[in-house]
Amino acid sequence: MIKEITITVLPEDEKNKAFLETACFKELKKNGISADRNDTVFVFVKKSIDARHGQLKLHLRYKAYIGETPADARTSELPVWKKADGSRKIIIIGAGPAGLFGALTLLEYGITPIIIERGDETSGRRKDIAKISTAGIVNPDSNYCFGEGGAGTFSDGKLYTRSNKRGNITRILQIFTKFGANPDILTDAHPHIGTEKLPTVINAMKEFIIEMGGEFHFHTKCIGFLLDGTKKVTGITAKNVITGEQSEFKADSVILATGHSASDIYTLIAGICPEALEAKTFAIGVRVEHPRKLIDSIQYHGKTEGMSAAEYRLTTQAEGRGVYSFCMCPG
Template structure:
């Protein structure tokens, strides 16, 4: 019988043996009669405020359900899978063009390539490697390349972040699919079980080229230094796009240009494409000593857990605007 066992309290840096012992205790059995023990969720609980931190774990395991245990459930249904695009075996239409190789554009191109539509992905900046050199030059010598920089280029705006995977979407099957694709490109499988998935600094610079190679293997094409200049619309119908001066016929274009590409929005507005204004947030960067955050959140520092983080939101009663922390690195 497949069981889901939740609310398992373990110390930071727990071992497999410790985990098996705690699960066996919940199931009131010997750990030797349990099979296929797999961690499916993991989070940190430091609510006691004391200098003590628990890791709360949920597992899937084959075993026998003991009576009267609320934290043990029988798993009856297979988890819902993300809807995948049907594979078009002999797609002979014009190839779709995806603009922007940030997370949105890369995943859109991957999904289209997987469906057999051989997309063309165009990115105004350079590939992740060349772009990293360009960004180093900027930090060191102040030389800005307006087309390939911290915001523009393969991997998009977050390439040089510490890789926290923040998503406001509630579409859990799709988020899972996104994480699975990252794992297939080399990310740690832990991102599927951690409550706050985190790739780690600079990992994206390796993952993103792997994802690009998968798109190419599936029949897609990726071009760097290729900037969308214009969309060709005739009678309200998309006929093609102009990319770095070249006209490309297409009837489907995914604009995944991020929120920094003001020139694209200006061009679309000029061409009469209906646009909706989206409110935007202004950010400031604050630096806090890490030990103070660790102490406030966990009552102290725990080497095996890395650094503590927090989220803070505030909405003044008489003001529509709110204030929130976005990313703690």
């Protein structure tokens, strides 16, 4: 039997293994389950902090394996990837999250992913981004929006979604840890890889995709689609944004993983198949910064010793519109 339970403890009891185990058995008993201590294993699943009502509490979720062999929390959902042999090829436009995970998904089936990215790799992209603030120079093809890893690589490193019914979130987190992310993201309620660590994780993903037979073409911008007589897309035309040289890439299909900033792609589609486009709402926001000490003190009611960086979420209605905090980077 596998039973999921949640216990609530004080911060000072978080590291007391004997206390936590006893609390877990008590919780099982509340649920009408009598478990043998020698035949039960508790696997930590998730931690969330409750700072309401002036009292800090931790909600710890566990899976109780009663008479069962526990699954490895770091690898249980990892896919099996196959070396691509080149017999089937699919072009992916964009090397952001959708493009990278799209490539990994194709490798589950042994299909060769060919990733086309107009921006630079993370090492060169870092320099392009630095020039924005130091010299006021913006490279239109390699900046905060474009380049290896996508728009979030140098601006966040956060991992959080409210859409938990669309797919296997644990699988995604385990893939990130395989490529170097801190295993804490598997159990934190609002996991963060960290902006300083994310480029290294992205690089490891790229190297693995290449090792498995995939291709990356940086500084390469899609400027058109190749169509057959039935208007089926059979490839793309591309331009090297540094040399201006144009080339063709042919494949069985093309995946658009271009993100929201690629207006040129929408223009291309509008010229070929305008009925494929539809208007979309969007949110606009501002960045607000607070000293960590202030947020920690407010959220933890002054009891900050030994606590991780606090976070918060705000939402309200103003003049008929929803106003909310989109993302928050603790610390």
